[in-house]
Amino acid sequence: MIVTMQQNATKQNFEKITTYLMNKGYGIKDSSSENLMVFGVIGDTKSLNPNDLEAFEGVKNVTRVSTPYKLASRSFKKTDTIITLANGTVIGADQFVVMAGPCSVESYENTLEIAKSASKSGATILRGGAYKPRTSPYAFQGMGIDGLKILREVADKFNMAVVSEIMSEDLIEAFEPYVDIYQIGTRNMQNxxxxxxLGARTQKPILLKRGMSATIEEWLMSAEYIMASGNENVILCERGIRTFEKYTRNTLDISAVLAIKELSHLPIVIDPSHAAGKYSMIERLSMASQAVGADGIIVEIHPDPEHALSDGAQSLKLEKFDSMMGKLKELSSVLDKKVK
Amino acid sequence: MIVTMQQNATKQNFEKITTYLMNKGYGIKDSSSENLMVFGVIGDTKSLNPNDLEAFEGVKNVTRVSTPYKLASRSFKKTDTIITLANGTVIGADQFVVMAGPCSVESYENTLEIAKSASKSGATILRGGAYKPRTSPYAFQGMGIDGLKILREVADKFNMAVVSEIMSEDLIEAFEPYVDIYQIGTRNMQNxxxxxxLGARTQKPILLKRGMSATIEEWLMSAEYIMASGNENVILCERGIRTFEKYTRNTLDISAVLAIKELSHLPIVIDPSHAAGKYSMIERLSMASQAVGADGIIVEIHPDPEHALSDGAQSLKLEKFDSMMGKLKELSSVLDKKVK
Amino acid sequence: MIVTMQQNATKQNFEKITTYLMNKGYGIKDSSSENLMVFGVIGDTKSLNPNDLEAFEGVKNVTRVSTPYKLASRSFKKTDTIITLANGTVIGADQFVVMAGPCSVESYENTLEIAKSASKSGATILRGGAYKPRTSPYAFQGMGIDGLKILREVADKFNMAVVSEIMSEDLIEAFEPYVDIYQIGTRNMQNxxxxxxLGARTQKPILLKRGMSATIEEWLMSAEYIMASGNENVILCERGIRTFEKYTRNTLDISAVLAIKELSHLPIVIDPSHAAGKYSMIERLSMASQAVGADGIIVEIHPDPEHALSDGAQSLKLEKFDSMMGKLKELSSVLDKKVK
Amino acid sequence: MIVTMQQNATKQNFEKITTYLMNKGYGIKDSSSENLMVFGVIGDTKSLNPNDLEAFEGVKNVTRVSTPYKLASRSFKKTDTIITLANGTVIGADQFVVMAGPCSVESYENTLEIAKSASKSGATILRGGAYKPRTSPYAFQGMGIDGLKILREVADKFNMAVVSEIMSEDLIEAFEPYVDIYQIGTRNMQNxxxxxxLGARTQKPILLKRGMSATIEEWLMSAEYIMASGNENVILCERGIRTFEKYTRNTLDISAVLAIKELSHLPIVIDPSHAAGKYSMIERLSMASQAVGADGIIVEIHPDPEHALSDGAQSLKLEKFDSMMGKLKELSSVLDKKVK
Structure with missing residues (x-):
């Protein structure tokens, strides 16, 4: 951490902050010159908040040299994290993983139809919401535990894994028998x-969606929370960020995939359904996700989107999904990560 | 709700969506003309998501006529909601309420010093974090229940009320004896x-901070969640939104106060500390909060901000706070809402 | 245009606004029901600003049915606009067009080295700044007309076309002999x-970069300005938008390509250099640009980025560019638009 | 400027960049320690772009110590810039200046009515658009030079000054006889x-509106352009920035007033009309502008907003403006800057 003092800072200002840091056990490397007081803070600065140091009089700014996260960082672990699920799906290696399913689980029959078709098209993970984070208290809130049971039963028929969103720590035990991957939604990224x-009580992988307005650093800090609590199997999911542009529901930050690959060893997938909010854009955004180097996608599909219980506008019809999978396979033939 | 069809929509498209809505019990008011198919949906559309209707083929856009929230809306309840606390503080009427205290509760002595000074300066509510939502898992996470006990004991000495942030529903019973107002933080606005x-299990007021990137409508929908669950004592708190500008920590959306006063009957306060992230801006932003018509402010203060355990850069020294209170009193002399 | 009145609007409110519109020559299609006053405005509403109508008392909101742009819209012209340059490059058809060159023209020799290499790698258009829009008045402002001459002379040696940014209408005559495409920079999108x-005084194509915070609609409105003035050869260029995320210089809005393809018939290219601001991301973002269906890219390259006169951090070395072009060719083998 | 190298940077990386800088005439203050290479750049770094230095291999980040602007900075000129107009209005001292008038000049009679009323209410500067930056090429583009003549003639009747927007350098001579203040609009902040x-060819003050998504630093850099060209009479104008929130037209960044007062000696006014886009919010936002310490406001008013040729929704009726002025006067009685 490098602390630069203001040009009108006094010797007293300098001594006050350096004494404070030394009392906390940090070393100080004074690098001041004639016109400028500046010093480095030596030691483990992860628990130091630049914001707090800026409270000291005479401080101009504080710059981190090392990242505030450790376990999630590429510099801590050089090799890619690879996660293997019970059904054989491998995330983070040379497979381009496809997770697909309805926004909300609606019924056994509906889920069966979707899973059968999705599996045939090449998806190996079944997604589906049993507990739904709805903006309105008056909207359908999901089937709850019954939804999870349906997902599990149906997925097993097609050797698919299950991913579903959990919204409360009180439900971890209830989820454990039914899911292969716990999903943390965008609204709970900083819960x-x-x-x-979740970090402490399960070893199953966690799909951590990026908060609507989370910086990449904050997102990795949330991954660090899970990892520091004991579970290092985190999969990141870029799902679009909130910007001024309203033609699409969110703005897919495709460069985030590259940023994560530089900064971290964790796998990252893209959710084109929530990013765009329009089914017409999903195929092309999925192709772009492949080309940019993501480890997979998570997509909403439905046999009859117009009658879906939620998010119809962004759900792909089953036959459109099948045709998209054909294109993804073709594209993956010239890329490193292959669609199964 | 008004549904406008695309210019190339077919009669079949029109019939499909209107049939769907009629099957759900809604009335249809067809307002199409020669060049344009458009219709209104009659009935309680609160649980209808425009997004879902846009899934239907041929639909161009869907516009809400009534708000998606009801209990929180000005049209449902014309008169301002007024909340009276046990210590006599009245929020939402002609008082400009000042909540002040440390970012984190650090010790009994420290809290006592702050409360004594704050109370003398005119603050009637003591704020303080016992459970802290820190970005880093390695940062100080708060004193927990001991912090709440200190807040209560100290506040009682000066006839102050207590507001503190709750981050988990598992802690409601633990909080109940100690706080007068439950705070929901910006990261949990959509938890x-x-x-x-909280809506179901307490009748004490809830201070609901706006999410970092929450629209005003989403914010009121979160208030609606609480109210629909049984607790109508919601106080909104604008604390700055996330934008591209980084000179300040967040961008204080001062117009949000006016928007809330138009759309809702709920009281609203401003948090200038988090909005600016710089103690030098707090006095003037508090004066602006008064002038714009907010019901109060919530401010971080500390006897020695440089050694605060968190958020030092945005904490006001006790004497600066006292001098600010003098200015707020003077300003309130020509405004409706008075500093006590 | 559909006008919805507030629920407490009066008959007088309704009559005032409809009379106003009828006096302007518009027809009114009244679609009110018992609970709701709503009407459509019939006629050419392109010059009507929803904002102005919202000034009328009792108006709740005003929704456009048709787009505010006409010449630029897909509904006005169904087929893709295809632009053919003098050197044979075709933009908007089945070619994936690559424009490459230095941020600023620095010298004849430097430009020659770049163009020779770029051309060999497969670029057919030479980009280069002669007049630079620099944030600082103290920074290098470009070589001016001499830079344009160098670009032209060098490009002709390799049968390349020239694209360069124009910042003032006073320079149109000066540019005309030297460029094949006029570039309008992000800061001048609404100049x-x-x-x-430009629309009136040249028939050469205009590369219109998206403003840093321009909506897709505003961007197309700026294209409409050019087209309505007489020049329909507009090429759009997505170059990243400004958001809260600062790890990348801007946020590449890759979905904008799909939005433009839906809404307009104009070609669109992507500028990955400015979007990311990091050379390490350019290859993968270019591949994603191909996969999403863009008509091409515009990339900054330099033999020695560390000594470039501007934007070194986002310039690709010549050999990295060559290797990237190999990947783009391979990728294009399974896509519609081919790298030459 | 402080350059921090990456942790895996080599001695060669370090030497390459420092040699480059020394060749450019800068001094190097090496402050490296065992674990970290870091150095300061000594000399006038205003023309150095951190971005360019980040192109060097092994560089982690580059932090400015001094501001990239000089003439506009508070550290260069400690005392507030005070601008006195021919009609006696003083901007930047203890007066709270009110500029008011129609969005567009519509006719002599209309302008006369507005100016007469505005002047009586206490406005001393008449605003009005003669050349309008309209998003649509099909919308009313302003009366042009005739509009300027009307403004001048009418303003003189009431000893008012004139401010009007200029969109092209070709019009400077045409504007010069008619305006007291040249306005640069938000879309041209980086033209x-x-x-x-304007900096070189007039000595009359320039009202520089903040770009829709301009950072405070970029805004001051644009002021620096004008000042470095010869005209130091710049008045800044905060008019709302573009964010995700759409209930208001823009988000008024009220903290920007405080930021400017810290960083610069230039006066700053607020435009509540464009910030909110709703006339109902103007009175309270103007009061907040006063309380936060702005030097004045610029407001759109109209005798009949519903029939205004532009921006009706955000124009205040004359009698509402008069009543607002009464409140501003009352509020200013307890503040430093007084309404005349």
Whole structure:
């Protein structure tokens, strides 16, 4: 951490902050010159908040040299994290993983139809919401535990894995028998209790969606919460960020895939359904996800999107999904990560 | 709700969506003309998501006429909601309410010093974090229940009320004896379980901070969650939104106060500390908060911000706070809402 | 255009606005029902601003049915606009066009080295700044007319076309002999005088970069300015938008390509250099640009980026560019638009 | 400027960049320690772009110590810039200046009615658009030079000054006899030619509106362009920035006033009309502008907003403006800057 003092800072200002840091056990490397007071802070600065140091009088700014996260960082672990699921799906290696399913689980029959078709098209993970984070208290809130049971039963028929969103730490035990991957939704990316509890109480992988307005650093800090609590199997999911542009529901930050690959060893998938909010854009955004180097996608599909219980506008019809999978396979023939 | 069809929509498209809606019990008011198919949906559309209707082929866009929230809306309840606390503080009427205290509760002595000074300066509510939502798992996470006990004991000495942030529904019973107001932080604004549980399990007021990138409508929908669960004592808190500008920590959306006063009957306060992230801006932003018509402010203060355990850069020294209170009193002399 | 009145609007409110519109020559299609006053405005509403109508008392909101642009819209012209340059490059058809060159023209020799290499790698258009829009008045402002001459002379040696940014309508005559494509930079996207003058005074294509915070609609409106002034050869260029995320210089809005293809018949290229601001991301973002269906890319390259006069951090070395072109060719083998 | 190298940077990386800088005439203050290479760049770094230095291999980040602007900075000129107009209005001292008038000049009679009323209410500067930057090429583009003549003639009747927007450097001579203040609109904040030409060719004050998505630093850099070209009479104008929130037309960044007062000596006014886009919010936002310490406001008013040729929704009726002025006067009685 490098602390630069203001040009009108006094010797007293300098001594006050350096004494404070030395009392906390940090070393100080004074690098001041005639016109400028500047110093480095030596030691483990992960628990130091630049913001707090800026409270000291005479401080101009504080710059981190090392990242505030450790376990999630590429510099801590050089090799890619690879996650293997019980059904054989491998995330983070040379497979381009496809997760597909309905926004909300609606019924056994509906889920069966979707899973059968998705599996045939090449998806190996079944997604589906049993507990739904709806903006309105008056909207359908999901089937709950019954939804999870349906997902599991149906997925097993096609050797698919199950991913579903959990919204409360009180439900971890209830989820454990039914899911292969726990999903943390965008609205809960900084629900620190949920992060800590999941980190401590399950070893199954966690799909961590990026918060709507989370920086890449904050997102990795949330991954760090899970990892520091004991579970290092984190899969990141870029799902679009909130910007001024309203033609699409969110703005897919495709460069985030490259940023994560530089900064971290964790796998990352893209959710084109929530990013765009329009089914017409999903195929092409999925192709772009492949080309940019993502480890997979998670897509909403439905036999009859117009009658879906939620998010119809962004759900792909089963036959459109099948045709898209054909294109993804063709594209993957010239790329490193292959569609199964 | 008004549905406009695309210019190339077919009669079949029109019939499919209107049939779907009629099957759900809605009335249809067809308003099409020669060049344009458009119709209104009659009935309680609160649980209808425009997004879902846009899934239907041929639909161009769907516009809400009534708000998606009801209990929180000005049209449902014309008169301002007024909340009276046990210590006599009245929020939402002609008082400009000042909540002040440390970012984190650090010790009994420290809290006592702050409360004594804050109370003398005119603050009637003591704020303080016992459970802290820290971005880093390695940062100080708060004193927990001991922090709440200190807040209560100290506040009682000066007839102050207590507001503190709750991050998990599992802690509601633990909080109940100690706080007068439950605070929901910006990162939990859409933690729907927490909203519902607080709505159902306490009648004490809830201070609902705006999410970092929440629209005003989403914010009121979160208030609606609490209210629909049984607790109508919601106080909104604008604390700055996330934008491209990084000179300040967040961008204080001062117009949000006016928007809320138009759309809702709920009281609204401003948090200038988090909005600016710089103590030098707090006095003037507090004066602006008064002038724009907010019901109060919530401010971080500390006897020695440089040694605060968190958020030092945005904490006001006790004497600066006292001098600011003098200015707020003077300003309030020509405004409707008075500093006590 | 559909006008919805507020629920407490009066008959007088309704009559005032409809009379106003009828006096302007518009027809009114009244679609009100018992609970709701709503009407359509019949006629050419392109010059009507929804904002102005919202000034009328009792108006709740005003929704456009047709787009505010006409010449640029897909509904006005169904087939893709295809632009053929003098050197045979075809933009908007089945070619994936690559424009490459230095951020700023620095010297004849430097430009020659770049163009020779770029051309060999497969670029057919030479980009280069002669007049530079620099944030600082103290930074290098470009070589001016001499830079244009160098670009032309060098490009001709390799049968390349020239694209360069114009910042003032006073320079149109000076540019005309030297460029094949006029570039309008992101900071001038709403410099309406420049748009109108270019539209009226040249028939050469205009590369219109998206403003840093321009919506897709505003961007197409700026294209409409050029087209309505007489020049329909507009090429759109997505170059990243400004968001809260600062790890990348801007956020590449890759979905914008799909939006433009839906809404307009104009070709669109992507500028990955400015979008990311990091050379390490350019190859993968270019591959994603191909996969999403863009008509081409515009990339900054330099033999020695560390000594470039501007934008070194986002310039690709010549050999990296060559290797990237190999990947783009391979990828294009399974896509519609081919790298030459 | 402080350059921090990556942790895996080599001695060669370090030497390459420091040699480059020394060749450019800068001094190097090496402050490296065992674990970290870091150095300061000594000399006038205003023309150095951190971005360019980040192109060097092994560089982690580059932090400015001094601001990239000089003439506009508070550290260069400690005392507030005070601008006195021919009619006696003083901007930047203890007056709270009110500029008011129609969005567009519509006719002599209309302007006369507005100016007469505005002047009586206490406005001393008449605003009005003669050349309008309209998003649509089909919308009313302003009366042009005739509009300027009307403004001048009418303003003189009431000893008012005139401010009007200029969109092209070709019009400077035409504007000069008619305006007291040249306005640069939000869309032209980075039209560098316009900035330079105005800086060089007039000594009349320039009202520089903040770009829709301009950072405070970029805004001050644009002021620097004008000042470095010869005209130091710049008045800044905050008019709302573009964010995700759409309930208001823009988000008024009220903290920007405080930021500017810290960083610069230039006066700053607020435009509540464009910030909110709703007339109902103007009174309270103007009061907040006063309370936060702005030097004045610029407001759109109209005798009949519903029939205004532009921006009706955000124009205040004359009697509402008069009543607002009464409140501003009352509020200013307890503040430093007084309404005349």
């Amino acid at each position: 620190y209790n949920l992060l800590k509890q | 729907y379980n927490l909203l519902k549980q | 309406y005088n420049l748009l109108k003058q | 560098y030619n316009l900035l330079k030409q």
